Amino acid sequence: MRLTVLGGGGAYPTPERGCSGYLVEHAGFRLLLDPGYATLPALLEHVDAAAIDAVFVSHSHGDHxxxxxxxxxxxxxxxxxxxxxxxxxxxxxxxxxxxxDADMNLADNADVHEFDSGAELTVGPFTLHTASLSHFVDNTGVRIESGGYSLVYSGDGGADPALRDLAAQASVLLTEATFVEDVPSHSRGSLASAGLAAEHADRAGVGRLVLTHLWPGTEPRAAARSARRRYAGPLDVARPGLTVDVR
Known part of the structure; x- marks a missing residue:
């Protein structure tokens, strides 16, 4: 299984990165996670639009x-x-x-499968286990499994302690880490810091941690330094073009 980061920023795109967007590939199947603002150009650098086999959306915010x-x-x-x-x-x-674009009937080009958090889905070669993780709106985390390996993605639910159960012993945890260390009071419980993300990763025993959804202007090295104090395993900060082999 391979993860390719298309964006990795939160809130709105910047010249350095688009928002959340991730391509997961295995056995010739291409699953697109959270096609947020300004991630399509990055996607098209890797594959044609017609080559995407399915899309998974964690929640309704436009940056996802x-x-x-x-x-x-x-x-x-x-x-x-x-x-x-x-x-x-x-x-x-x-x-x-x-x-x-109602006049174009774009909805006819999508086959929308709605599900409730907690559902288990089969999508191509993947088994998806979903779990509600707290955010300002309904948000689902997902554990993607295939071939004995697992990728866990938080959506914007990186602050929720339930992420630890979803990510237990996962090969890779891709998790929201909007802030470096201190989370503003209005976002506590709804958004995480790099330090909190690392704490979850350490307690869950994950094999690799990837921090994503950084607030615009955040220095990736600062997020990595904060996380490193709490997590000793392999660590990345999401950036366009980053690839991670999930194993």
Whole structure:
């Protein structure tokens, strides 16, 4: 299983990075996680739009799903359009995206599968275990398993202690770490710091930690230093083009 980071930023894109967006590949199947703002150009550097086999959306915020719209536009406007794209999301999480460009009937190019957190899904060669993780809106974390290896992704639920159970002994934990150390009072319980993400990773016994969803302007080395004080294993900070073999 291979993870490729397409963005890795939170809130809004910057010249350095787009928002959340991750490509997971295994056995010839391509699963796109959270196509947030400004991640489609990065995706197209790796694969054609028609080559995406399925999309998983953790929650409804635009920095996690907005580029589903141009992805569907490309597929819709293809002279030989591919079949409708399977999209897995919480109830209502993609409604605003599907409502865009109503005159083009883009929704006809998506096959939306809504599920409740806690559901287990089979998507291509992957088994997906989902779990509700706290955020400002309904958010689901996901554990993606195949071939004896596992990738756990928090969505924006990196502050929730339940992430430790979802990530127990995972090969790789890709988790939201919006802030370096101190989380502002209005975001406590809804967003995490790099230090808290590392604490979860250490307690869960994960094989590798990847910090993502950094607040715009955050210095990646500062996030890594904060995490390193609490987690001794292999550590990365998400950046466009980063690839991680999940093993």
């Amino acid at each position: 799903c907005a580029d589903l719209n141009p992805l569907l536009r490309i597929r819709h406007l293809d002279p030989d359009p591919p079949p409708p794209l399977p999209v897995f999301a919480l109830p209502g999480a993609t409604d605003s995206i599907m409502a865009l």
